[in-house]
Amino acid sequence: MAPPLRQPLFTSFTGEPSITRRSTIIIALFVVFAYLPAFLCHGEPTDLILSVSSADDLHSEEGVSAVFDSWLQLFPRDYESNKRERLKRLQIFSDNLQYVYKHNQRNASYRLGLNKYADLSNEEFKALYVGELPVSWSLRNDGIRRYYVSFEHVSDGEIPSSVDWRSKGSVTKVKDQGACGSCWAFSTTGAVEGINHITTGSLVSLSEQELVDCDTSLNMGCNGGLMVYAFQFIINNGGIDSEEHYRYRGHQGQCDSNKAGTHVVTIDGYEEIQPNDETSLLKAVAQQPVSVAVEAGGRDFQFYSGGIFTGGCGTDLDHAMLIVGYGSDAQIDYWIVKNSWGTNWGEKGYIRMQRGGGVKKMAAGLCGINMLASFPIKTSANPPDPSPSPPAARVKCDSTYCCPPANTCCCQFRIAKFCFVWGCCPLESAVCCDDHHHCCPSDFPICNVKASSCLQESGSSFSVPILNGTLAVRNDVVLS
16 A cells, blocks of 8 residues: 555676576576466466576576566566666666565465566555554544454354355456555455445446545545545445446546445445454455455565465554455465455465464464454445436636546647647646647656656656547537
């Protein structure tokens, strides 16, 4: 997550044994072909498992650079225009490559891989995707009286040996929060999507963007939040809109009251599980997917690619996730946990995390997973299919020309202070590029037209695709 459920580099190759060009090519091919089956089957990268011929290869500038170039084919970055940034990222990548390689030489129950975060230091990764849970939140000094559920009425004998809500059709596809600290919103929608399917038989993907934009009395959009506050928002709001209607943008914007007033799915309440009570958590997951928080800022979590995760991590909660099942494998009990970092992390977006007494008898569970669990309650039917929302207002560029709703006007031809040709950027509050034909999101405001990308800051490696503008229309033209 990001603030608040926030807030040796490249070793010198001099003196190291070099490798032949043939060995360099073999390293790169090992990397690509180990990856290729997943890429072809799923349409996008799922993980990158290394297979190199020897540890010495990791200390060769030529060898590491070849692996880095192969990785860039899978996760493109704009480094050509900034050689200094490329060198910096290569240094970080080299350090991560060696860390991943060394881990995978151990006989561990889980594997690491060079995923999309492989050019980020762990400090950068934590700053972008996770952070500290403030003391005031962890103590929950919000004036809300807590009533914890313990499931004492459910005997241990009634708990199935394994559960996977994915196989029951109660889990939507893995989503990607991007560089917005909205993990709490994804955990919330996942839990509501699950109980809605269990209760009604209908699986509807719900709007995280509505929570990010509109649930702002206690939660803080891309700066963090808690699932129980989001459950309460949905209750107070009378429901939540679908993802299809109120789409995710990856940054906080103004609340769209028309869309927030569209109630596709409702809930009737929520329960919090007694902290550090794994048995009650297990009983809850046997009934439905459950929202949890974990410490996810560790390096092993950053590069997790498969197997049963056993650490290391602490209990400083910094990221929200969704437990969708549990099981056992090779005498290790585990949780099945859905993340919101896309399908090119972990096991196609999921992680299996060790559960039970094997975790040093920690009541908090591995990474604190037992500490902050909650789930929604649904007993009533959803409202009838909503009538179409009233059309949103056009964006006026001047007295003559306008753009469609949720666009930004960008002047394409200006003389002095007068704009003679207006264009439309298909995004709210966008930044218009100097070439007058492209634009960028406000949180990626640096236009790199040559690379067709938008950067967070000059020289940054974090980018999103640049957007093309279209011509504005006269105010009297009917928009389709």
